[in-house]
Amino acid sequence: MKAEIIEIFPDNPDDRKIQQVVDCLKNGGVIIYPTDTVYSMGCDSRNVKAVEKLCKLKNVKPSQNRFSIVCSDLSDISVYAKVPNVAFRLMKKLLPGPYTFILPTTGDLPKILQTNRKTIGIRVPDHNIPQQIVKALGSPIITTSLKDDIDDIQEYPNEIEVIFDQNQDKVDIIIDSGWCGIIPSTVIACTDNDQVELVREGLGEFSDD
Template identity: 35%
Template sequence: MKTRIFTFAPGRVPRGLIPAARDILARCGIMAYPTDTVYGLGCDSLSQAAVRKIYDLKKRLPSKPSPVLVADLDMVRCLALELPPCFDILSAEFWPGPLTLVLRVREGFPAEVLGPNRTLGVRLPDIPWIRELAGRLGAPLLATSANISGEKEIADPAEVIAAFGEKVDLIIDGGPSPGGMPSTVVDLTSGEPRILRQGSISGQRILESITGRKRRARIT
């Protein structure tokens, strides 16, 4: 299939993008797309064939899990085995936004995207068209940076096209991505939330949100 390219100015998503992207991803296609930090590679995260295409393209080890982007809270409730009370607190305060929550999930996800004990990083992005696409597809979107593993991340769409133009089914050119800090990652699968990565949201804010008082963040 010839690579299809959609180009648009920030905030002006062209008519036809969502249905076209949905059709491509539903056929195990893969895409490069702008996020709120750098460009990413994405697919239907429930499709083992599509996930393996991206891992092969990135030369990413199968032992390295990847997070997913969801359409809404209902999608999270469908995929999660359990949601601790602090999930409601954190999602209400920081979603949509740069917070990835690690949850135990139901069967159906390829092994590549999962961490130990069927855990998965989940985020509700602050980009409406990505949320809409996940909703139309009916599945979370794989979210991994558009680069070869170990190489620098890419924020310029021209570099994305040069690197992946013949290797992906869809490129969504939304102009340069802003770069900046990655999402904060919090593990909710044990008794106490654990901050796995400090990012745009400080660990102190996370713990204050949960406890309602200042507390030193436990960082692993």
């Protein structure tokens, strides 16, 4: 079965369409959805079979995944990650926004997402659609870009026709919200109270001054 394209406007998302996406996720579906950076692929982070399917699509072993999760706001983050003081200050300043924070995991993170690194990427995108999906779902969704090579920012697909052509047999739903972007998030590692490391410079501006 080919993926269904659902048009959702970020300024005023249709609750029925959001619920349709949520129902798909609850049933183990994989979706493509917009963020404040690039279009991403994801699933319900607590659905083991869905995560395994996503790993297969991305050609990675579950134990070696580098997936990040989307939370709806800062209050949700502490459930899944330990937040050092320096990270909390930065996150309060920068989120929601085009940033991924690498933080130590907590025991509440689904086991399939726990790797030997004992860290998890956290996103709170400044985009209404993923925020509404996460709130309605009641758990984070995974975010992983449609492109495998994260260093070549020119090849992130942004046109729905191209995205559909490349992924129509891979995912269940593709959310069309118009123009998204081709520059990924800025990645910041905060795994120690006294250390902040810029891992990747992306759309979000960053200074540790």
